[in-house]
Amino acid sequence: MVVADKYEMVCGLEVHVELQTKTKIFCGCTTEFGGEQNTHVCPVCLGMPGTLPVLNREVVNYAIKAGLALNCEIAEFSKFDRKNYFYPDLTKNYQTSQFDLPICGKGGLEIEVDGEKKWIGITRAHMEEDAGKLVHSGETITTSNESSVDYNRAGVPLLEIVSEPDLRSISEVLAYLEQLVQILEYTEVSDCRLEQGSVRFDVNVSLRPIGATTLGTRTETKNLNSFSSVRRCMEYEVARQARVLNAGESVVQETRTWDEGKGITLTLRSKEEAHDYRYFPEPDLAPLVIDREWVEKIRKTLPELPSARRVRLQALGLSAYDASVITQGKAMANFFDEALSYYGDAKTLANWVMGEVTRLINTNQSSMDDSPISAKQLAELLDLIDKGTISGKIAKSVLEEMYSTGKEAKLIVKEKGLSQISDEGALQGIIDGVISANSQSVEDYRAGKDRAIGFLVGQIMKATKGQANPGLVNQLLKEKLS
């Protein structure tokens, strides 16, 4: 991004992802979201005296899976470390995390912005435990008379994915984040419910004069939880840093926080007051040794990733745009793929999935996951159109009926008598009637006004409540009038 033709933005991201295990990283407590305060806790995740962590192997499986999907090297030897700092939401006043030997090493993913492809490097991804949550009686911790702590989230497993500072524009950042979230969702490593805080973003931004090769001083803004906050925060921060530089001052290296309401970033702590985390190896957990068989076993469980899916869908005749819309969410992509196994015309199928099906889901404020229409049912409906049993227009109303009743297309067509009239004999009489009742249009048509035939077809469709086979009506009408 070029700011006032003078600066180039450089951005790196740290993304915290809640892994979708059933239990916490070091104890057997549930990771379920919500619940009464402090009901999903035990002595271990509360860090009570004498308690010890026991690593949940599922967390390692998920971390390996995410690492493989992000093209990362999986370390054969990694370990946990303690990150020491005092905060009431931290039960032990240290966080068990990974420091110098993370489970996932170098990797990356490809993004596409304005038709241009670019590789964004991932530095590392490591496992750690989440902290609890402070609940204040007032606006902030300092203005509250009372603050309580909810430790339900303490010990929920996180994967922190750190990118290289390869991002040069807000569009690139958003493309990277969308890609990343998509991959995590596809691999079912995380439910990626941003609104529940299951994915959080830390944004590192710096500016440098165009053409410079060294990095400028960066700020880190922590804990953003939506793509729109990331975009707004970056717009603000880039403009702020540009203002500072334009005024001949230097950007202060610091940690900042995003005020969603005011739309500004604020200093959280400066470099001087930065934490000394006093990392050291967690003595309560043995180092983690991952043999290659373990990794290969997990590699076999990897689903087809969104990028590969897009390539496959385009090969089936879909446009790049359609392929990207279909693969945006895992639920839609899976629905499409399943329907495709029953119905071969990918293009028609894509139109229906992106069009009518999506529209119905959106108007009902539902989601693809709990669509009452199965992929197989949609395929059967499309088959009815192809066989000429119903018209496309009828099919749309049948689909609505399917959505609200859960009935099969065939049953609805039968019950409501919606079958298309393709019987020439039955149509002849209706056509004759329309011709004699609309002599003016007939004359117009014969006088060369082609549009008049549309009116006549419409009248015939109306007379048959839309059930007449439109192709046949056209053909028979033209024969009669010629």
Added chain:
Amino acid sequence: MGTEKSVSELHELLVHKDLSSTELTRAYIERIHSVDPELQAYLTVLEDQALTQAAEVDYKIAQGEVVGALEGIPMALKDNMCTEGIRTSCASKMLENFVPPYNATVTDRLRAAGTILLGKLNMDEFAMGSSTENSYFAKTRNPWDLECVPGGSSGGSAVAVAADEAAFTLGSDTGGSIRQPAAFCGVVGMKPTYGAVSRFGLVAFASSLDQIGPLTKTVRDNALVMNAIAGYDPLDSTSVPSEKSDYTKFLVNNIKGLKIGIPREYFGEGIDPDVASVIQAGIQTLIDLGAEVGECSLPHTEYAIPAYYLIATAEASSNLARYDGVRYGYRAEAADVLGMFKTTRAEGFGQEVKRRIMLGTYALSSGYYDAYYLKAQKVRTLIKQDFEKAFEKFDVLLSPTAPTSAFKFGEKSANPLAMYLSDITTVPINLAGIPAISIPAGFVKGLPIGMQLMGKAFDEGTLYRTAYTFEQNTNYHTLKPNLSGEVLARGSR
């Protein structure tokens, strides 16, 4: 009645119905009432609970059921092992009123073995100290000389056994905290291999060094208690998956051909000459019994104390960070959260604990990490290698447990460094993670002297065999304090 007897003797009396567990438990409670006001080994005594548990065992015996080796035997735990529903204070103001809702694994295992819990024992606050002078509640006295410390940090555990206030006890050993008080009080104390006994529920001091072990009147008792507490625990990732072994099968009175190494560094400067000659006599006894003894070297011994104090305090600074007044324990009043943290910790911790937290925080802080913590870890590796090398030639290594006999109250507490140096012979064992046992080996001026036997990792068996053979051919373990300093022979033996 019976309180002076060993666990194995008491077991015989119980199964032959010559004594009931209730009678025995009452006898211990009476003993505690009569001697503990002076000794201060106990922080909590559980009269009612103990008698209820004893009645259950008596009922079982009356029904003709077979009872285990520890069933109905009254014992006590160091107050850093969690006991559900029973205060676990770590001898700290910080946890003065802390009642855990869970048991330590050792607590569960001893309960499952049918033992009777008499109470919780005094210690140095958070197990930091070598004299039990750092307890927030009381100073425990050495029954052999009330003017002397009992050693530490498991001072209460050693005294309770030595003064017949419990049939056996558990202590924890981070740098000698079982062995040194065992030596000072004339009892048997085992620091098992790191990972042999679960640490779950042991309030942590230094996680990579802490290990729970038994303090007993005899070597057999020690093996019996180890049978009950050792073994893999899924709640402790550092506990070692292993088959349950029966340590009593090593109790054979025969060490012919056993190779014993004498590390010369453990007999150097600072070792009291009287202590050295007691140990020399002990070595001669072992030679007479058929052992082959040779000198060996553990060249990195001189770096053990600084390395130990860096690693132990680094881990302690992190382990003790959770005591902040937010969730449990002592909380100071303050205007804001940070103030509450600071005041709670300032008021809740004693001097020695604060000293170590500061040392550990410093050792881990950026800029000093490489010079202190990392270097200490490297030394630790070298010390481990020293032992591995020595064990290529020897089955067991032997040394004094402590450089001196029990010292006087206040003698070293004004000089922390002098106090730290009293751990010189015990600390390297914790750094290496190997097992070591201290057994009574003689007296100097009426105070007991301990002999330390060190073994290969998970070779507690050879230590028990050696210790048992020594014990069967000497009488030091039969001598008892009479609480006025005079040494008396134990009646029944």
